[in-house]
Amino acid sequence: MTRENKIINSGIASTEGIVYQFYIALWQCFQLETGQKLWIEKFGDITISGEAQLETKHYTDPLTDSHPNFWKTLKNWLHPTFNHSHYKKLILITNQSFGSKSTLINWNSADEKTRLKILEDILLDSEKRHTNIEGSKSPSQNLINQRTILNKQQDKLKEIIPKIYISIEYPEMDEIYKRISDVHARLILQAKKNDFFEGLIGYLITPSKISNSWEITYEGFNEKIISLTEAYKKNTQVFPSKFLIGEASADQIQQNSTKRFIKKIYQINHLDAVSDAITHYLIASLTVLEEFKNFEVDMSSYNIYKNNLKEIHKTQHRKAKRNLLGDPMIASQNFYDDLTGENPLPFPVFRDTPIAFRNGIFHILADDKLGNFEWRLWD
Incomplete structure (x- = not known):
């Protein structure tokens, strides 16, 4: 040796x-x-x-x-x-x-x-x-x-x-x-x-x-x-936190910058929201794909949650268009901030659903090419 x-x-x-x-x-x-x-x-x-x-x-x-x-x-x-x-x-x-x-x-x-x-x-x-x-x-x-x-x-x-x-x-x-x-x-x-x-x-x-x-x-x-x-037991009420730490890296921002949900943010010229949007999108995507499986979350609960957010967005979007006054670009940015800044809808089985996760689901909906999810308040 x-x-x-x-x-x-x-x-x-x-x-x-x-x-x-x-x-x-x-x-x-x-x-x-x-x-x-x-x-x-x-x-x-x-x-x-x-x-x-x-x-x-x-x-x-x-x-x-x-x-x-x-x-x-x-x-x-x-x-x-x-x-x-x-x-x-x-x-x-x-x-x-x-x-x-x-x-x-x-x-x-x-x-x-x-x-x-x-x-x-x-x-x-x-x-x-x-x-x-x-x-x-x-x-x-x-x-x-x-x-x-x-x-x-x-x-x-x-x-x-x-x-x-x-x-x-x-x-x-x-x-x-x-x-x-x-x-x-x-x-x-x-x-x-x-x-x-x-x-x-x-x-x-x-x-x-x-x-x-x-x-x-x-x-x-x-x-x-x-x-x-409490965090890792079966039927825990603590929301999975593995992917809730940190912000999207420069590489992650670049890799996701051409996705459909980001283009919709560019449409309303809300450039300050892009970095957070990508971070929240990744948090939600990784949590659903990896952690929900580990925590034995029934995917029907996720689908119900996503559909509920879709309905909330549709109702609030319709109301914002009806009340539109002044510059539609500014109004669209305000609509984005209002909806993403609200207290989140609780996810079934978990307490204290993070805002970042809820917002990430909004962006998953916005990224769906078959959906009709928009931030802009004009046709």
């Missing part, structure tokens, strides 16, 4: 470990109880107030007796700035399985004295290997860590040993995703489960959380779950 490939693989593994940590943090957020808090990267990888300190590790090789994963974790928990008295448990979470000859396999069921003996035997075995195989070479960093932990920090080690639990073969990221989907997203529309998951991950890594000691509270997390569930 080339040096470049080693660097790339190392970077991928490092990134994978970070992502794995967030997946585990998210799963742990679901286990929080009223009043509890969870911190990420404040006192360690993951901290649960009054309960546990979690170190999360992702490796491709098994957890052997001398694996750096275990000994680096011990070293972290023995650091002078780490106060283990705040926690009932110190948990090493790893996707690894135990090595075939690992004596750590008996760790969780062993008492305090036996656990200490396991560590001492591992150090003794490491010293023998160093003497017999490595000879006069300098000791590895892992051996140095083992010596420091057992020879210089044994008093504190004895204090934390009873709290340590090794959680092996922890689910991989795809399995954590599946568990959250199956257990906590049962009310979510199938097509929106990924949005639900991404919304929760986004909540964990939002800048406001990071700047606030990366603290997640039970109450705040619960509110986020309620909010996302």
Whole structure:
């Protein structure tokens, strides 16, 4: 393997470990109880107030007796700035399985004295290997860590040993995703489960959380779950918002500038309305084509809504022509602004129908070559 490939693989593994940590943090957020808090990267990888300190590790090789994963974790928990008295448990979470000859396999069921003996035997075995195989070479960093932990920090080690639990073969990221989907997203529309998951991950890594000691509270997390569930559940009343953000790009404006609905705006010389019209047209079109399917909206509801808007336009257009005074161009622009500025007709099953969506349906109607939808007030 080339040096470049080693660097790339190392970077991928490092990134994978970070992502794995967030997946585990998210799963742990679901286990929080009223009043509890969870911190990420404040006192360690993951901290649960009054309960546990979690170190999360992702490796491709098994957890052997001398694996750096275990000994680096011990070293972290023995650091002078780490106060283990705040926690009932110190948990090493790893996707690894135990090595075939690992004596750590008996760790969780062993008492305090036996656990200490396991560590001492591992150090003794490491010293023998160093003497017999490595000879006069300098000791590895892992051996140095083992010596420091057992020879210089044994008093504190004895204090934390009873709290340590090794959680092996922890689910991989795809399995954590599946568990959250199956257990906590049962009310979510199938097509929106990924949005639900991404919304929760986004909540964990939002800048406001990071700047606030990366603290997640039970109450705040619960509110986020309620909010996302309300938005993505079956028969939700929250209007789909995926395409409601932002304005049409310069390319999108250029691509749509020759459409029939834009030509009708040019007819009344309402140039200021063109950009918004294209934005609203895209919002409505994409929402109907993509999101309504995901939200299982009956298309008959859409057709009824569109026909109702068509009737509203026809009635208001007829009235505006009847009351026409002065310059018909200015009057047509006013008619356009009045109709597109009104409170929107509610869409069946959703509350708070956005004006942008309603206006986009107007433009879809105006773009229909078989329709008779006009903004101009002259024949």
